[in-house]
Amino acid sequence: MRYAQHCPVAGAAEVLGEPWTVLIIRELLHGSNSPPQLIRGLPGLSRSLLGRRLHQLSAAGLVTLARSQGTLTRCALTDAGRALEGVIDVLGRWGRRWLPPPTGDVDPELLLLDIARDIDRLGLPASPVSIHFRFAETSRQRWWWLVLSDTAVVATAQDPALPITVRVECTPSALAAIWLGHDSWLDAVKDHAVRLTGNRAAVRSAVAWLGTSRYHRPGEPPR
Structure with a gap:
């Protein structure tokens, strides 16, 4: 869309205002660099629209594209594209603070992908372990695992056959509310919104590992 205004806000809106564009940039900032990776983080977006x-982002100088035998294989942000990280963070913090907490059929895969990429690997064990999630009240895949080590954090629907430190039973929306800072683990357990199974030390470690969203500032009140 063209606004035909001198204002740089209008110019930026022309580049970023198309549906899915901001979310594509979010995924690129989070490390996705191929069409399959982008599609996994953006279900509902068709390959053709992507x-x-x-x-469009390449024409605007925000993304570089690489092809192999005519097929798009890699994409990466330019300096101009990476400079949007602060903009995306502000949008995320605003949405977390002022929009209602998530309800309904929250996608557990997207939620765990988001949690996985925000986990600080420096505090994780060297040998891989897993947290087993059993989600209720969802029309989607119900059993998920987070595989954690100091080299990688992976969300998977396939049993990794690794030691399970903690089992978490809840709805996806309950976990999203905790991770976004609208609720706490302690209150959710007291309200029977979440059930944690494991010894006390393991539960404490798992809660610390999972942390909270980058868009939640500690001490910021829930909505």
């Missing part, structure tokens, strides 16, 4: 949006 291609159009990436070409």
Whole structure:
């Protein structure tokens, strides 16, 4: 859309205002660099529309594209694209603070992908362990695992056959509310919104590992 205004806000809105564009940039900032990775983080976005949006971002100087035998294989942010990280963070913090907490059929895969990429690996064990999630009240895959080590954090629906430190039983929306800072683990357990199974030390470690969203500032009140 063209606004035909001198204002740089209008110019930025012309580049970023198309549907999915901001979320594509979010995924690129989080490390996705191929169409399959982007699609996994953006269910509902078709491959063809993703291609159009990436070409628009490339034409605007925000993304570089690489092809192999005519097929788009890699994409990366330019300096101009990476400079949008602060903009995306402000949007995320604003949405977390002022929009209602998530309810309904929250996608557990997207939630765990988001949690996984915010976990600080420096505090994780060297040998991989897993946290087993059993989600209720969802129309989607109900059993998930987070595989954690100091080299990688992976969300998977396949049993990794690793030692399970803690089992978490809840709805996806209950976990989202905790992770976004609208609720606390202690209150959720007291309210029977979440059940944690494991010894006390393991539960404490798991809660510390999971942390909270980058968009939640400690001490900031829930909405």
